[in-house]
Amino acid sequence: MEKKSLDWANIGFHYIPTEWRYVANYKDGAWDEGGLSPDPTVAISECAGVLQYAQTCFEGLKAYTTEDGRIVTFRPDLNAERMTDTCRRLEMPVFPAERFLNALDRVVRANAAFVPPYGSGATLYVRPYMFGSDAVIGVAPSKEYQFRLFCTPVGPYFRGGVRPLTIRVSDFDRAAPNGTGHIKAGLNYAMSLHAIVNAHEEGFDENMYLDPKTRTKVEETGGANFLFVTKDGRVVTPKSSSILPSITRRSLIHVAKEYLGLTVEEREVLVTELEDMAECGLCGTAAVICPVGKIVDHGREICLPSGMSEMGPVTKKLYETLTGIQMGRLEAPEGWIRVIE
Ligand SMILES: *Cc1c(COP(=O)(O)O)cnc(C)c1O
Numbered sequence: 001m002e003k004k005s006l007d008w009a010n011i012g013f014h015y016i017p018t019e020w021r022y023v024a025n026y027k028d029g030a031w032d033e034g035g036l037s038p039d040p041t042v043a044i045s046e047c048a049g050v051l052q053y054a055q056t057c058f059e060g061l062k063a064y065t066t067e068d069g070r071i072v073t074f075r076p077d078l079n080a081e082r083m084t085d086t087c088r089r090l091e092m093p094v095f096p097a098e099r100f101l102n103a104l105d106r107v108v109r110a111n112a113a114f115v116p117p118y119g120s121g122a123t124l125y126v127r128p129y130m131f132g133s134d135a136v137i138g139v140a141p142s143k144e145y146q147f148r149l150f151c152t153p154v155g156p157y158f159r160g161g162v163r164p165l166t167i168r169v170s171d172f173d174r175a176a177p178n179g180t181g182h183i184k185a186g187l188n189y190a191m192s193l194h195a196i197v198n199a200h201e202e203g204f205d206e207n208m209y210l211d212p213k214t215r216t217k218v219e220e221t222g223g224a225n226f227l228f229v230t231k232d233g234r235v236v237t238p239k240s241s242s243i244l245p246s247i248t249r250r251s252l253i254h255v256a257k258e259y260l261g262l263t264v265e266e267r268e269v270l271v272t273e274l275e276d277m278a279e280c281g282l283c284g285t286a287a288v289i290c291p292v293g294k295i296v297d298h299g300r301e302i303c304l305p306s307g308m309s310e311m312g313p314v315t316k317k318l319y320e321t322l323t324g325i326q327m328g329r330l331e332a333p334e335g336w337i338r339v340i341e
Contacts (some may be wrong), residue, residue: 004113004153008120011155013286020110021150024113025133026093027143034103036110044147049132049142049229056186057086058129060285061247063108063340065118066328070228071340073126074326076095076104078211078247086183091141092130100128101338103149108340116289118327121156125285129150129220157287161341164293165282169219170195170207172220174242177213181242188244192222206282208295210271211240212229219271225249226281227289229271229314231278231305238269249283254333255321274302279312286328289319 004021006016019039033254047053059079066072080097087094098228106124108115116122128149132142172195175181180188192207208226210219218238220226225246228236236254237249256262274280282291293308294301311319324330328337 001112002329003115003117005117006114006153008116008122008153009155009159011153011157013125013154014268016152017124018111018114018151018153020107021148022107024095024103024147026145026147028048028153031093031095031099031147032329034099036106040150042148044133044146045135047134047135047137049134052136053132053139054185054187054190055090055092055132055136055142056129057083057090057092057184058127058186059184061104062285063115063124064270064326065101065110065115066326069118070117070328071108071110071112072326072328073104073338073340074252075336076101077335078129078250082222082245082247083130086185087130088206089134089180090185090327091133093145095103095338097149102151103147104128105254105340107151111151112340113235114151116153121159123154124151124197125154126151132156140333154220154286155340157290162291162311164304164306165205166200166203166289166294166296166308167206167208167292168202169295169297170199170209170325172198172209173212174207174219175212177211177242179242189222195319196222201222204296206292216270216272217272218271219243221282223278223286224287226269227252227281227283227315227318228277228310229279230276233262233278233314234319235256235264235314236269236277239263239266239269246283248285249338252283252289252318255318255325258333259315259321259330271297277304278307279313279315280304281311281318281330288322289315291315320340
């Protein structure tokens with residue numbers, strides 16, 4: 001198989017259509033057979049549920065080439081499981097996990113020429129999603145849905161080296177208590193766009209959202225979970241029912257405990273504790289872990305001792321261990337790597 005001649009190091013994070021995507025339709029209470037399609041466009045009613053009432057959800061994961069040349073994905077069973085939870089909360093039909101995994105395998109295999117080579121730092125980003133496709137004018141769940149899964153090559157996240165972020169404590173809220181913060185719904189992103197544009201205008205890379213009820217506890221950013229390292233070397237990650245359960249964060253916690261022998265605490269984290277932290281990172285599929293150098297809370301500047309020029313030592317170890325597992329340089333826990341034959 002001949003790889004596409006793309007400049008892997010410089011493709012950035014933009015949509016580049018690939019040759020094949022998977023499409024399945026839900027109608028009269030059942031999913032059709034589904035299959036691969038060369039068509040990158042979607043035609044739906046002008047009154048579709050997704051267009052009127054935002055009934056849509058998504059997932060995100062990566063396919064990449066390991067050191068020994070295999071094409072693999074990382075824990076996609078957890079993406080299927082999370083999409084199931086999301087669909088239930090949004091009154092959408094569940095696309096069965098085994099079909100989700102099969103669609104993933106087929107799309108990645110069909111687009112193997114777009115899977116970046118080992119060592120390029122680039123990956124193939126995979127986007128499964130679902131939306132209400134039939135006309136809905138009275139507020140109610142759609143009756144028909146489309147599940148799609150496409151992929152697009154993306155460049156290395158830390159191109160030009162690691163640059164720790166400066167973030168602010170946001171006055172906007174991301175997720176209401178008992179709301180939809182714990183599911184991967186498009187609506188959580190629509191309402192975060194104003195907050196992120198405003199953060200950028202004010203010179204910050206990201207928003208640190210607090211719990212809306214008391215505004216004393218750290219939740220997450222718009223698209224990544226927090227992981228802290230205390231000055232005495234414990235790994236701490238916020239616990240809340242309105243945080244999106246990041247697969248990367250859950251994997252890093254396992255790595256911290258089982259590979260690095262660190263103490264891990266999953267608990268409420270108060271804003272007043274931020275001064276006690278030595279390192280802070282943002283966890284998600286895109287970067288794995290991106291260091292934070294400074295947190296600004298309404299003029300109060302918290303500078304992480306790990307600094308503004310590189311990852312702190314524990315963050316770096318976590319990053320290297322998890323990416324080592326993903327790339328096949330370190331032995332993976334059972335079931336973490338799905339090889340695309
Ligand atoms: C997707 C997402 C994450 C990261 O989850 P991963 O499974 O690690 O990619 C974190 N927070 C939010 C709000 C998200 O939507």
